[in-house]
Amino acid sequence: MSVETFKDNQAVHLEVSPKVTLQAARFEGLTVEDEKVLEKKLVRKIYLHLVSSHCLLFIFNILDRSNIANARLGGMQSDLGLSDTQYQTAVAIMFMGYLLGQVPSNIILTRVKPSCYVPVAIFIWGSISMCAAATHNFAGIMVVRVLLGFAESPFFAGALLLIGSWYKPQEIAPRVAVMYCGNTIANGFGGMLAAGILSGLDGVSGLAGWRWLLIIEGAGTIVAGFLAVRLLPDFPGSGKHEWLSDQEQRFAQWRLAQGVNSEIDEDGSIKEGLIDAFTDPKTWVLVSIQICQLTSQTWTYFFPSIVKTLGFNNIVTLLITAPVYVFGFITSLGNSFIATYTNKRAILIVWPLMVNIVGNVMVICTHSTAPRYVGMFLMCAGSYSAFNVVQAWIASTVPRTRTKRAVVYALVNLFGNSSNIYGSYFFPSSDAPQYRMGGIILSSFAAGGIVLAVSLGFWLRHLNIQVAREEERDGQPRYKYLW
Numbered sequence: 191m192s193v194e195t196f197k198d199n200q201a202v203h204l205e206v207s208p209k210v211t212l213q214a215a216r217f218e219g220l221t222v223e224d225e226k227v228l229e230k231k232l233v234r235k236i237y238l239h240l241v242s243s244h245c246l247l248f249i250f251n252i253l254d255r256s257n258i259a260n261a262r263l264g265g266m267q268s269d270l271g272l273s274d275t276q277y278q279t280a281v282a283i284m285f286m287g288y289l290l291g292q293v294p295s296n297i298i299l300t301r302v303k304p305s306c307y308v309p310v311a312i313f314i315w316g317s318i319s320m321c322a323a324a325t326h327n328f329a330g331i332m333v334v335r336v337l338l339g340f341a342e343s344p345f346f347a348g349a350l351l352l353i354g355s356w357y358k359p360q361e362i363a364p365r366v367a368v369m370y371c372g373n374t375i376a377n378g379f380g381g382m383l384a385a386g387i388l389s390g391l392d393g394v395s396g397l398a399g400w401r402w403l404l405i406i407e408g409a410g411t412i413v414a415g416f417l418a419v420r421l422l423p424d425f426p427g428s429g430k431h432e433w434l435s436d437q438e439q440r441f442a443q444w445r446l447a448q449g450v451n452s453e454i455d456e457d458g459s460i461k462e463g464l465i466d467a468f469t470d471p472k473t474w475v476l477v478s479i480q481i482c483q484l485t486s487q488t489w490t491y492f493f494p495s496i497v498k499t500l501g502f503n504n505i506v507t508l509l510i511t512a513p514v515y516v517f518g519f520i521t522s523l524g525n526s527f528i529a530t531y532t533n534k535r536a537i538l539i540v541w542p543l544m545v546n547i548v549g550n551v552m553v554i555c556t557h558s559t560a561p562r563y564v565g566m567f568l569m570c571a572g573s574y575s576a577f578n579v580v581q582a583w584i585a586s587t588v589p590r591t592r593t594k595r596a597v598v599y600a601l602v603n604l605f606g607n608s609s610n611i612y613g614s615y616f617f618p619s620s621d622a623p624q625y626r627m628g629g630i631i632l633s634s635f636a637a638g639g640i641v642l643a644v645s646l647g648f649w650l651r652h653l654n655i656q657v658a659r660e661e662e663r664d665g666q667p668r669y670k671y672l673w
Contacts, residue, residue, distance in 0.1 A: 217444050218437070229445060232438050236356050236423075239433055241365045243421035244349045247312065248372025250411040251345050253380050254319040254338065255284065256490065257407055260384035260508065263498070264392070264400035272328055274619050280331050282614035284339040289604045289611075291343025296600040297460055299348045300593050304425065308348060309418040315341035316411030323397070323404040347603040351596050354585040355425050358446065359672065360533055363582035367526035370578055371519050377490060378515030381508035383407075389505055425592070463593030472587050473598050475646045479539070480580055480606030482639030486546050486632045487573035488613025497566065499623030500559050510563075518570035525575040526582070533672050535583045536647025539576045543636040543643075546572025550636075554629035569632075576639070586672040587650070609635075647673040 217225055258266070258281060267277050299307060318341055322334045353365050384403055392399030423431055426442045434442070467473055489496060493514075498507045521542075529538050545568050552565025580602075588598045616628035650673035661667060 217441055228438070228441055232434070232441060232445075233361075235433055235438070236442075237365070239421050239423050240352060240356055241368050243418060244353070244369045245372040247308075247345065247414055247418055248349070248369055249376045250312075250316070250407070250414045251342060252373050252376035253407045254315060254411055255342060256377065257319075257380070257384070257403060258322075258335075259493065260381060260388070261400035261403055263508065264384070264388040264403065265398060266400040269398060269400070270325065270327055270331060272331075276328050278614045278618070280328070280335050282611040283332055284335040284342075285607055285610045287336045287339025287341075288343050289339075289608055291340050292347050292600040292604040292607075293597060295344040296347050296351060296596040297463075297593070299344065299351060300425075300596050303428075304348065304352055305419070305422045308344060308422055309415050311341060311344040312415035312418055313412055315345075316408050316415060318408075319411060320405050320408030322408075323401040347596075347600045350581055350584075350599045350603070351592075352423070352425070354595060354599070355592060356423070356442065356446075359582070359586035359589065360530055362585050363526040363529040363578050364523065366581045367523045367578040370522065370574070374515045374519035374522075374574070377493070378512040378519075381511040385505045385508040388508075460593060463591060463597050466591075466594045467588075467597035467601065470588070470594075470598075472646070472649075473601060475642060475649075476580070476584055476587065476598070477602050477605045479639055479642045479646065480602045481609060482635045482642060483539070483543065483573065483576050483580055484606040485609035485613055485635035486543065486639065487577070488609055488616060489569060489573075489628070489632065493566075496553075496617065496625060499625075500563060514566050514570045517567050518574040521571040522574040522578055526578045529579050529582055535579055535586070535672050536643045538579045539583075539643040540640050542572040542575035543639050544572070546576075546636045547633045548572075550629040550633045554624050554626045557623070572636070583646075583672065589669060 216222065217228075220228065262277065266272075272280065315338055318334060318338045322331065322338070325331045325334055349369060350366065353369065354362060357365055387403045387406060388399035390399075391397075391402040394402065397405075423433075426446065427439070431439055493511055497511055497514075500507075500510075502510065525538055525542060529535065532538075549565040549568025549570075549572055552568065553562050556562060584598060584602060585595065588595045616631055617625050621627055650671040654670050654673070657670060
């Protein structure tokens with residue numbers, strides 16, 4: 191059958207299966223109350239299989255990516271004979287493979303089963319992470335980090351695409367926040383785990399503690415990969431979802447179509463998706479916002495070294511990183527729920543980046559322990575709270591097709607994470623304890639993110655005003671952007 195849908199605010203006709211018929215009436219004749227009960231049950235199942243599993247996997251994703259920072263405190267840099275510049279290059283080089291794999295991986299993901307593709311990637315990167323424990327020089331760690339980047343590239347952008355394919359645009363922010371809780375747990379409690387391994391296993395079987403750290407965390411990732419095989423879903427309407435009834439699978443597609451003003455989330459061609467993504471100016475504004483936001487977050491890979499400047503020993507340093515990340519998670523989750531219930535985007539990116547700037551200023555402008563530690567809380571809360579809302583803004587600004595949205599997610603993640611390449615050089619040991627230059631640079635990018643978010647918000651608001659006038663003139667409904 192043919193139904194009317196919208197692309198770039200213009201009405202077009204689309205052939206769809208009767209299974210996903212769009213209608214103003216209730217789903218399959220259900221009452222409003224029955225539909226709400228069905229939706230609540232469906233959303234709960236999606237959460238358990240999609241969001242909670244991605245949160246678990248994200249923990250190991252971040253542990254394997256950033257454990258080099260904890261290994262440095264355990265003596266990895268001296269054992270491998272790395273200079274500060276070589277260590278920073280080892281941090282940065284992982285993102286070369288990670289970034290290069292983003293766009294092709296997300297395009298592949300729209301054509302294969304995520305429930306098979308993602309677990310294979312997890313097994314590979316877990317194995318590579320374990321291999322880092324066998325390195326003995328700069329060349330060895332460089333090879334491992336490059337390969338690790340390629341292996342990890344399918345995960346995060348693919349996770350965002352999957353979440354955006356199962357949830358309505360206004361539902362995405364808190365789900366991304368819960369998934370991003372994995373980042374918080376990995377960075378926070380990963381420090382506590384590292385403290386235990388570095389102090390308890392150092393010298394066991396003739397291996398340094400940092401080598402045990404890489405082996406144990408890589409092995410944990412492989413175990414998580416087996417869980418992913420069982421838990422991860424495919425896209426709605428494709429693959430087998432044994433945890434959903436036939437009615438729930440039909441309803442999952444129906445509610446998404448209703449959620450974007452009766453649009454069908456069809457895949458579309460790869461060529462069309464690439465062209466639409468690259469030629470849409472909103473894509474590049476979102477990319478620029480993400481670059482600024484993630485650059486303001488590049489302190490993460492040097493956080494143990496930054497906290498070390500407070501004057502504590504290595505073990506205490508690793509332990510006191512945890513409260514900072516817990517606070518960051520709480521504020522980011524709260525900000526994401528506000529985004530869901532208010533449907534606001536720009537302002538919920540602006541205020542966290544302002545807090546981030548205040549935190550950076552506190553860290554670089556005083557030698558006192560208490561103000562600097564408080565500033566670290568603000569740095570974390572600010573940079574993390576903005577991130578989830580940016581990801582949710584992508585889904586509502588690029589509602590279709592799935593291929594276009596996959597490319598946009600990949601581009602935003604690709605260019606945004608490029609900050610980790612140049613950001614790796616913002617915190618040389620010679621700048622300790624204040625790290626003033628790094629703090630100034632991060633604050634400048636946060637300020638740029640504020641300007642860009644405000645600009646995009648006003649632009650989308652202007653587009654909505656134009657759409658409202660067109661609706662009033664011809665009576666045809668059109669898609670409205672969240673701003």
